[in-house]
Amino acid sequence: MALKKLIAGNWKMNGTTQSAMSLAQDIGDALAGSPALGDRCDFLVCPPAVHIPAVRQAVTKQGAPLAVGGQDCAAFEKGAYTGDIAAPMLKDAGCDYVILGHSERRTIHGETSALVQAKAKHAHDWGLVTIICVGEQESERDAGEAFNVVAGQLAGSLPAGADASNTVIAYEPVWAIGTGKSATPQDVEAMHRFIWEKLQEKLEDFGKMRILYGGSVKPDNAAALLTIENVDGALIGGASLKAGDFIGIAKAV
Secondary structure (H helix, E strand, O other): OOOOEEEEEEOOOOOOHHHHHHHHHHHHHHHHHOOOHHHHEEEEEEOOHHHHHHHHHHHHHHOOOOEEEEOOOOOOOOOOOOOOOOHHHHHHOOOOEEEEOOHHHHHHOOOOHHHHHHHHHHHHHOOOEEEEEEOOOHHHHHOOOHHHHHHHHHHHHOOOOOOOOOEEEEEOOHHHOOOOOOOOHHHHHHHHHHHHHHHHHHOOOHHHOOEEEOOOOOHHHHHHHHOOOOOOEEEEOHHHHOHHHHHHHHHOO
């Protein structure tokens, strides 16, 4: 049986408590109006950490089929780590998922794959499903190193015990995030097949692990991207901040 597509919204550092609640409610209303979408897709939103409780409350009140996740977590349970948020805190706030190793964390904050792996192990210990991001810079692709970079990130970021029940992979070509650029369907197909083959080497239940595409996904290009073999959903940035666009991407499935 085909895997359900995972339509995941990464709200990044945007919004207020009120706007986050309103967006969650608008998505919930749209899902209620199109119940058949739930037969083909699972839905997730990842708001800024301070808005997670409000979004969780809004989703629960509506009874919407919408999971909530965090955008990052620490590699430690508690302690003197100013500014960090631990996996049990996310779980306590109502999260089911957490994004780890996003290109903005790797690039801006200098996160290594070893750190991503430690965070993922901690998140799994607390029952969170991790969305582990991998992807190459434009210079790395131009140098013919895209596959080597992604292979290294996969090998270094997946903790022992990672499987389809607790891990999702997201491929995000860094040069196609927030730039308006998008990888060609041929680029996406080749990389997703490569990731699938690498997972096959490492995991027993590799066939059930979802591989998302993230890179300027919009309603007008979603059909071309989400129908590619081994593309099991989308990790959506800017388009997830508008309920109509977010649901439009799901409808493209």
